[in-house]
Amino acid sequence: MREKVTINDVARLAGVSKRTVSRVLNESPVVAESSREKVQRIISELGYQPNPQARGLAASRSYLIGLVYDNPDPFFMESVIRGISSVCIEKGYELVIRPSDRTDPNLVDQVINFVSRAQIDGVILPPPISEMDAIAEELEANGVPCVRLAAAQIDEPHRLVISDERSGAKQMTEYLINSGHSRIGYISGPKGLKSTWERREGYLDALRSHDLEVDPDLLIRGAYTFESGVKAGRELLSAPQRPTAIFASNDQMAIGVVNAARELGLTVPADLSVAGFDDHELAAQIIPSLTTIRRPVQLMATLAAQKLIATIDGHHDAASDDCVLNPELVLRDSTAPIS
Amino acid sequence: MREKVTINDVARLAGVSKRTVSRVLNESPVVAESSREKVQRIISELGYQPNPQARGLAASRSYLIGLVYDNPDPFFMESVIRGISSVCIEKGYELVIRPSDRTDPNLVDQVINFVSRAQIDGVILPPPISEMDAIAEELEANGVPCVRLAAAQIDEPHRLVISDERSGAKQMTEYLINSGHSRIGYISGPKGLKSTWERREGYLDALRSHDLEVDPDLLIRGAYTFESGVKAGRELLSAPQRPTAIFASNDQMAIGVVNAARELGLTVPADLSVAGFDDHELAAQIIPSLTTIRRPVQLMATLAAQKLIATIDGHHDAASDDCVLNPELVLRDSTAPIS
């Protein structure tokens, strides 16, 4: 390591005690402006960087924030990571990552073990792990703050960043309705996930508010996978009175629907409009490109990291109040007005 | 944090000095078997976990390993992360992640700054950052070991894990040749990447060893993107004497070629065989599913982490010798024998 500069060097050169240097490092408000400036100057001259191990040992902190996840979409995770990382760099934290297995019965213990072994200062939980209340509770019980990324209001605002998926799904459905579609098939996600519920409710909200009948035959359960999309698409499209539009609640399934349609000799969007959710990278690449809903994932992660670090540092960040972000409708080639 | 147990508690209860406890913690060979057992027992009874900050401060280590990356394929990175993480957990390290921008002129400084600020013990570099020699050199110059993931021999074996992409591309080309194809188009990656070179050489190797003429018109440069695949595909397929097979040097481009073929009214694989490289998640999902080459990415990452930790810990791991892993041919529906 090229840096061997310690707080003592800074103190000596600045002509103050190391206690004072420590004060400016920790932004204590009781330092004279003149001392602060002097110390700051020496710090940057020397390129001094406080040793995180030493700070951690003395203050029992680690400047490490943890990311525990088991999300099947690496694109989503990549955005989350970039979002968190940018604020970590800015605030002097590091991002420690922990891929997990949400089906592991010992997950709670493993998470606790992780944070206590590494002395993690705080944790960010993306879905679907964010939906496991036991983890959030156990973390708090151990004095480790956490912030959750979610699809709906599942915790207090200061530990939560949500993208309102219900309103996203409603937007999409209304767009389809306004394009003249009235028989709109819907493929939901698997049971037990918040997003499954929220997106489905958004679809139903739109139907209801436009006085459209909810036909149970148009509502099929999927599994957020390509295959389940193909299957559900076939089913929907081989019904006697088939829908003119299908809203699949994620892009993987929507792509499956496009394939199912092709099998049956239907052209998208001429014969069938198909919409997805997530704005998966493929959504823009497949032919036809997919109309979908985009969540501001990176922004969500940034916000989450800001909230978490504010909590750890004991500041009360302004960002801690608002926690709801709105997804955005992305129009592409897979949907069209009814002819 | 629930653990407040320190090395002193362990020492007291085991009836030895803390120096001895420290010895068993660090697997010193000079401890009497009886003491070791006693200490181990107390440790597990108490659920004692050494404080990493304290260890780090005393030994000037952090038990942190860094992952600096800028790979555009999140699926690849997910495998890398899972691979590294599993050995970190086993060996008592944590994985600190640093998404970067390979086009940033200050990248070298940023990396050095990262490792020195966080006292990172060692770094793993996946492609394409692994190909930037300046980073590896500067890291070593700062006393931070690093292990690189690469497509070819670019460093000494103990800091390198490679998947032999040249032999992978050769395998694929030979498979195509053995299926009766003799006009095989090739779409390379962008200039300046090792993988571009290696894969292309593999293609040429196969052609040469089967005494096939290398037609420069069949060799087109792409950019590892979907769009570049579409473009190169159109070009190759609209030539007067068009190829019967196209080997795109990654899956994104191969999918582009499939689309280009469809535009031109060609059926894959009846009229044209298409092969890719990487076994991207989509490769199995698109129709027709894609014949491709799969690198053992997670295994590579595991190996890299083992080598790195062996270096940090000063052990001389057996894994440090072999560093070449072979990619695997994955046959699917996009290729067929020539009719």
Place this chain on the structure above:
DNA sequence: GTGAAAGCGCTAACAG
């Protein structure tokens, strides 16, 4: 507003 001094929990000379 500032400083002296006592640790935080662990490792590592250096005896014994």
Place this chain on the structure above:
DNA sequence: CTGTTAGCGCTTTCAC
């Protein structure tokens, strides 16, 4: 083979 004794670099009472 084991214990004593200093620190590692920083934060934090508690006086001044």
